[in-house]
Structures are given as C-alpha cells and as structure tokens.
Amino acid sequence: MSKLLKPNNCTKFYLESLKFQSEKIQKACEEIMVINFADISKDEKGLEFLRDLPSDAFKSLCAADNLYIQDEKLVVDLIEGYLKHRESLPILDEDNPLKDWSNLTDDEKKKRQEEEDKRHEEERKKEVEEKKKQDDEYAKLDDLGKVQANWNKKVDDVHKQSLDRLAVKRLSKA
DSSP states (O other): TTTTOOOOTHHHHHHHHHHHTTTHHHHHHHHHHHTTHHHHHSHHHHHHHHHOHHHHHHHHHHOOHHHHHHHHHHHHHHHHHHHHHHHHHHHGGGOGGGGOOOOOHHHHHHHHHHHHHHHHHHHHHHHHHHHHHHHHOOOOOOOHHHHHHHHHHHHHHHHHHHHHHHOOOOOHHH
16 A cells, blocks of 8 residues: 555545545555645645645644654644634534524524524515516517527526535535
8 A cells, every 4th residue: 555655645545535434544644644744735735635624634633743844833824724714614504503493492493483484485585576587588588589598597507506516515523
C-alpha cells in the first residue's frame, strides 16, 4: 500500500477511506499526511481538502503528536480558517435551534406550527401568482416567442440543476 500512497494522492484516498470506513487505508494516509502536513496545507487543493474534513478527522490530524511542521502558527491559522469555513456553511437541521421543539410547551408548539403553516401558505400563493403571470405572458407570445421561451426555461432548469449539484454541502456529524 505504501507504494500507491504518495503525498499528492493521499488526501483523495483518505476521503475514500472515511467514506468506506477502511481503517487500514485511513491510518496509512494519516501517516503520510502528518509527515507532509506543511506541504499539504500550503497547496490550494490541500487547504480545500483540510477545510472539508469532518471535524473529528480534522481535530485528530491537527492533534497528532508527530505532526511535521516548522511553525505552530501554521496550525493555528489553519484552525482559524477551518472554523471560518465551517461557520459559512448552512446549518444542518439537527443543529438548528429553531427546529428543536423538544423544550417547547404545547402552546408554543401550536403557535410555531401555525406560523409555519401560514408561511407555507403565503409561499404557495406567491408561487401560484408567479406561475399565472408567466402563463399569461407565455400566452401573449407568437410561435417563435414560445419556442424561445421554452428553450430559455430548459436552459434555466439545467443551470439550476448544475448549481444544486455544485452547492457546498455541510458534512453530517457522522
């Protein structure tokens, strides 16, 4: 395995080992990353890799006794960058205090449910109005305009799907 793992590819193998829970590969990758930590943290792809690590893996890597660095400031800066990056990610539902109703009274739960239902109803009304407006505008178009409108809708749908795929997703706690 040591023949396959190199400093330039161990990060990719490490992520795969986390995904597939392969402790043997994970340990081998960690050994290489600890030795080459300074080089990995200087590279843009390496920084991206470190920022995207689950918190337990990041903590374990930074806390390694044999971490090869020349200046501890590098680790401090990396931790600060990691925390800033994590703060910029969307909150998971299980971490969102607004979605935790476990400590609410029945009246508070009822009030929140009513507010949520009202908000959903307003969103639905807004969507229906927007759809009606679009349909009216579409009906006014000639045949060529309708072809162009259909094409624009397809392009917008593909663009939206692409953005959804590229969106940064926060890793779960597991």
